[in-house]
Amino acid sequence: MNTPGDSRRSALARIVTAGVGLITAGLAGLVGLVATPRASGPTKKWRKAISVLDLVPNAPTSAVVAERHSDGWYETRKQSVIFVDRDGDGYRALSAVCQHLGCRVHWDDGAQQFKCPCHGGIYDREGRVVAGPPPRPLERLNVRVNPKTSDLEVEL
């Protein structure tokens, strides 16, 4: 049997439940907002990689490209490893990041291949996948020679 008191009580119960729900949702939303990383814009620039004179003959030369890097509150230098190689009359620059899971590939001089130590990915000298799990070739970077300094610069 419904009395006016009962329906008032159930209406109030709904209001209180909704209120608690709102507070919970608000707090969860706040945490979600703060915890979601903001997308950073593209920061590609021409950066100095290595002097043309320092290239090793007959093998890709590894070079470290350093850039200032803000990692949240932490100011640091981001260092990326790339491989620079002669390509006909020009140059070829490959990122050393394995396209499988992001480990660092190294050049195996004996096999003339890039090898990833993690899950056995293998690329040829031009960065094409030869074997293993990588889904894509090594990332090819734009490269140019600075005529004043003879430095190879890559867009990174």
Place this chain on the structure above:
Amino acid sequence: MNDKLRDLLAWLDDRTAFRTIRHHLLDEPLPPGTGWWFTLGSVLLFGLGVQVVTGIALALFYAPTPDHAWESVRFITTMIPGGHVLRGLHHWGASVVVVAALVHLVRVVFFGSYRKPRELNWIVGLILLQVILAFGLTGYLLPWDQRSYWATVVAINISKLTPLVGESVAALLRGGPDVGALTLTRWYALHVLVLPPTLAGLVVVHLYLMRRQGISGPVKARPGQPQPFFPYQAGRDLLMSIAVGVLLAALAWKGAPPLEPPADPTASDYVPRPEWYFLGLFQLLKYFPGKLEVIGALVLPGIAMTLLALLPWLDRGQSREWRARRTLLSVFTAGLAAVATLTLLGARDKPGSTSTGWNVRELAGAALMASENRCVRCHKPDGLAAPIEAGHVGRPADWLAAHVVDPEVIAPGLREPPEANQRDTAAIVAALARLRAESPPALDPSTAHLHVVVNRTCLGCHLIDGVGGTEGPDLSDVGSKYDLASIERRINNPVDVKPDAEMPAFGGRLTTEEIHAIAAWLAAKK
């Protein structure tokens, strides 16, 4: 006195009803035949307790920032009395928890304890297992050494394989553009603030449901009277926990595995490996190249977890005895064997050790550092700066290079810089990089001097064991081509042997003894 105590307890009970609570918590009647197999949950609880306590102790010292995390962990293990055992307990404790959880799970399956009405508690248990693995994953990053950094890079990249939302999941896990400061604080917060209350809440639910439905007991009901949990089963739980505790202490006594060098995103020769309980997954990935990868990373583990979660509905017979569940138990055992095999294969598939002996440049650097007017002038016990020891080099390479060239930059006015020489500096920086992980081999003074001279004079043009210049021929196996006398003549005056040689004569620039030593050293390289 006794009366007073009794009065006090009665007063307390009147206000708190603690006796009723105690009775409710501990005097639960257990079915006859509940024995040692039912102690595994308590062992797990004991392991989790160890993790909580040691984790709090570690958090007293740990600093979750890229420039201090590694240092603070090293401080814990080397400077705090008992610190290495503390870290050992937390490290091996994690393995104990994972093993206990898995054995507990296997026990529940073989006893059919997930059957109606315990389906929900089985699911809660599976979620608890995921939380435990999440602890393992987030905790692995915190020491911020090479091992943690690279394992985390791989783990986050695996999360990208999630269909549709992969990139967002990875971004959420990373916190920033790359694995870095924001990842470390995020995973630290997860490890110490988010996961512990989640775990505690789920454990409470797990225990509540276990009590509400009662212990399943042996697969076939046995005759006899139920026994209260306390002290009978509690005694077994205690003994098992002590046994596991002794094992854990034995493992932890030597500490956790030593820290590797600090995280270095540019390291090209580092081979990351996950903690052993993820090795099976690690191995599975290798069988699914390219686009199929998602099968090994998410689909197969997902199917396995789903099948486990559905067990109460797949296995609904009357009897819990093994005979009646032969097919199911065989399939489950085969699954276990597959996981064990993958883990073993993953463990065996060790990459060839990239660590070789110290090369000549690194040895020259070590010799230079030890020579009187160099690093040891300040870096000595009770000196201006701390002694340089293996495993204690935490600074990044560019800082080290700047410091070696000019220590003044770091502490102006304190000391004059040693004479700068590009090749010496390169050698010291190379040696310091090596020192992050291991001590140099001991060299007698004349050999040490030989390496310094080779580094200064030969490596400018020649490659030896992979270091040096490329203008001259590689000398790594020169001893197989020329004998000692021939090499000595070439160093003294190359034109004597080869009229068109471009190499300068070292006859006047090095002493006869030095040239002889270099030639003998090179002649031995075959």
